[in-house]
Amino acid sequence: MPASEGFEDFVSARGQALQRFGYLLTSDWALAEDLVQTALSRAYPRWSRIQSEAPEAYVRKVMVNTWSSWWRRRWRGELPAASLPDVTGHDPYAAIDRRQAVTSALTSLPHRQRLVLVLRYHEDLSEQQVAELLGVSIGTVKSQTSKALARLRAGGALDSYRSTLAGGA
Amino acid sequence: MDVVPDEVAVRSLFDELTVGQPDAPPDRQRQVWRRIRRQRMARVVAALAAIAAATVVAVGIGTSATSFAPASGRGLVPVWALPWPDHRNGSVPQSVLDGAVRAWRDDAAIDGTPLKATSKAEVIWYVGQKVANGTVVVVIFETESKTRQKLMTR
Secondary structure, three states: OHHHOOHHHHHHHHHHHHHHHHHHHHOOHHHHHHHHHHHHHHHHHHHHHHOOOOHHHHHHHHHHHHHHHHHHHHOOOOOOOOOOOOOOOOOOHHHHHHHHHHHHHHHHOOHHHHHHHHHHHOOOOOHHHHHHHHOOOHHHHHHHHHHHHHHHHHOOOOHHHHHHHHHHO | OOOOOHHHHHHHHHHHHOOOOOOOOOOHHHHHHHHHHHHHHHHHHHHHHHHHHHHHHHHHHHHHHHOEEEEOOOEEEEOOOOOOOOOOOOOOOHHHHHHHHHHHHHHOEEOOEEHHHHOOOOEEEEEEEEEOOOOEEEEEEEEEOOOOEEEEEO
């Protein structure tokens, strides 16, 4: 099938990275996988066009839009869950506690702030790229980033990372 | 102690959060293809539904404009006509009744639109006769405009 040329390779090569991105949006690995598959299936009909440009950027954008629509439909007003996130068995308790606190802090961020933060600091997109992807101004990206960081800072979510990094430096 | 910028701490936070990522599901490709097929099927069904709906509307419009249905005592009439019998008894000549319709149409309007401009009206007669010892003429007919049917009594 000529239209699918490169599609399966892309899924194999970038699937995990996209799932990580999805997880940071959703805080749920299964939901992240669902999001990835949904985005890939929506990108496929346009594959011949987007393949030569920036397929991953396109898929990422579909993920953001899809997640935003799911969030509006199903998770509006959701409070941070108190349950522990999935962890590997050898994690020490301190790490578990920290991850739980961080996950809660991330989940408590407003939807747009969380998107901006993940796109800026996990996907390493520039402010311009984030603005284009979300369809907002660069000023909005800057202000949302600043607010999100301030919120994480105020909640103490960054403290342990800061001290770990400073100690290691 | 060195000051660690927020951005660096956030990157570190994201890295740690994604450490427990599960292995890629072995059937990811298959699942994606399954979704693609389902979406295609949904599009085909939606297209067929749209075609079916358009066909029904077209047939409905055609039918309402051209088809006839039986009404009591008068054979076939347009489907928009009331199922009432025709009570004209010949006491008023048809030419007079036609003149009454023309006179009504000249000064009538439906929804602000003059009938002369919109209507090739077909007139369905229900009553057209003299009553009260010939002192009163009762006329009831229905006619069609582009927007709706209108029942007229005089």
